[in-house]
Amino acid sequence: MTRAADTDEHTPEALIARRRSVNGLRRAVSECRGCPLWRDATQAVFGAGPEDARLMLIGETPGDREDREGKPFVGPAGRLLREALAEVGVDPGSVYMTNAVKHFKWVARGKRRIHQTPSKLEVEACRPWLDAELRQVGPEGVGLLGATAAKTLLGPGFKVTKQRGELLEVDFAEYAVATVHPSSILRGPPEERKRSFGELVDDLRVLAAAR
Numbered sequence: 001m002t003r004a005a006d007t008d009e010h011t012p013e014a015l016i017a018r019r020r021s022v023n024g025l026r027r028a029v030s031e032c033r034g035c036p037l038w039r040d041a042t043q044a045v046f047g048a049g050p051e052d053a054r055l056m057l058i059g060e061t062p063g064d065r066e067d068r069e070g071k072p073f074v075g076p077a078g079r080l081l082r083e084a085l086a087e088v089g090v091d092p093g094s095v096y097m098t099n100a101v102k103h104f105k106w107v108a109r110g111k112r113r114i115h116q117t118p119s120k121l122e123v124e125a126c127r128p129w130l131d132a133e134l135r136q137v138g139p140e141g142v143g144l145l146g147a148t149a150a151k152t153l154l155g156p157g158f159k160v161t162k163q164r165g166e167l168l169e170v171d172f173a174e175y176a177v178a179t180v181h182p183s184s185i186l187r188g189p190p191e192e193r194k195r196s197f198g199e200l201v202d203d204l205r206v207l208a209a210a211r
Contacts, residue, residue, distance in 0.1 A: 010034075012128035022136045025129065035102035035125035037118070038055045042067045047098025047133050054211055055175070056096045056139035058130070059080070059181055060148040065111050067104035072097045077124055078181035081145075084182070084197065088205040089187045096137050100152045101126045115183075123152055134172050143207045146181030152179070165203040167210055175210050179203035 008014060010033040019025045026046040031037065045062035048071055057073075065075035072079055081090040100123055106113040118126075130152065134142075144150040150158050153172060160178050170176045180203075185196040 012126070016128055016132045019132075022047070022133065022143040025132055025136065027127060032102070032129070034128075035103075035122045037101070037105055037122055039105040040106065043070050044102045045070055045072055045099065045104070046102060046129075047137075048095055049096030049137075050094060051096075051137060053094060053096035053137055054140045055090065055094070055131075055143065055207065056098065056134070056137055056141070057143040057145060058149040058153070059097070059099045059145045061099050061101040061115070061118055062104045062116055063183070064104065066108070067106075067113075069140075072099055072156050076186055077181065080182040080185060080197070080200075084201045084204050085208075087201045088208045090204070090208050096139065098130070098133055100130055100149050102129055114206055117148065123148060127152065131172075140177040141172045141210055142170070143204065144176060146184065150178040164199075165206050167206055175207075177203060177207040177210075 002210065006199065010031050012032055012034045015028040015031055016025065019028050029044040029046050032044060038044065045066045059073065062072060063075045066072055085092045085095065101118045105116045105118050105122070107116055141177055144153060145161050150160050158178070160180060164179045168176045168178070179200055183199060185200065188196055
């Protein structure tokens, strides 16, 4: 049986309090037991990129490929995102990329592991890790990819469909821009992908131009 003291030592707050760098946070997140998602995930997937990056991109959760490799945005959605960044003249290697939730949430369908949207409680449990990344990196601009990331930092009333591509004044960076998650483009009708990709590029261009 897990003792209460052991549980308290593995909360995000307790683990974060002892770390003063992104690498320290990355090592500590593997010990996090703030919500049950760690039980079914291969590993925690923390953010990656320069610790002094001027731009940070925040998605929802790791996917199947990210869960296996331990790095964010290394699957098909990540490749599409990197293509979009290159289109607007941003070196993907100069961007810090992370997710609002650090463990992969999934359901089995045959041999496949299918992504599930994290619950409000799971997002809230992981929020201290995201806040710690924002403090350590201190980006000028933040790109919020998808509804989960946007609502996490901008509140439950924020609608990506209505305010995507707008330059927003925020309290966690100098500015932010919300847009769709690239995975939504891949899930959409193939005949609409070119248009949807162009719209993602347009939104990221707003973020890049504000630097």
